[in-house]
Amino acid sequence: MASKSNKRRLFDGLTYRELQSSNTRRRKLLSKANQVWLKNHRYKNVGWDNVIHLHQEINSFLDTHKEDDLSLEELFLEADRIGNKYQTPEEINTFQQDLSTTVESIAQKIDRHFPEEEPEMIDFRPR
Numbered sequence: 411m412a413s414k415s416n417k418r419r420l421f422d423g424l425t426y427r428e429l430q431s432s433n434t435r436r437r438k439l440l441s442k443a444n445q446v447w448l449k450n451h452r453y454k455n456v457g458w459d460n461v462i463h464l465h466q467e468i469n470s471f472l473d474t475h476k477e478d479d480l481s482l483e484e485l486f487l488e489a490d491r492i493g494n495k496y497q498t499p500e501e502i503n504t505f506q507q508d509l510s511t512t513v514e515s516i517a518q519k520i521d522r523h524f525p526e527e528e529p530e531m532i533d534f535r536p537r
Contacts, residue, residue: 421462429461436468444471 418425424432433455437445453467454460480488494502 419458421465426458426461429465430455433461433464433468436472437464440468440471 421429437448437455440448448464448467453464455464497505
C-alpha cells in the first residue's frame, strides 16, 4: 500500500484550498472588465498550477489599479517616500528647512492680506 506524503504544498504560505478561497474573494474586488478578461483568457480557479497563475494575475491587476484609488494626499506621501530613498539625510533635512521657511513666508503674506479684524474670544469657564 502506498503511503501518502505528509508534506502539504504551499504557495505564498497558503494551501490549495486557502489559495482558491483567496482568489474567489479577491477576484470580486476587480472591475467587471478585468473579471471578464480573466475569464476570456481562461484563468481558472481549479488545478494547482491554474490557481497559482490566477493568484498572480489577480495580484498584478490589484497592484496596477491600487494607484487609481489613492487620494491626492496619499499620492504625495507615496512620492515623498519613494523620493526619500534617493536622497541623503542632509538633502532631506535641507529640503524640510526650505519648505518650512517657504510655508512660513506664505502664511505671513496671507495674514497681511487678510488680517483678523475681530479678536477671537475663548471662554474657558465650565458650563
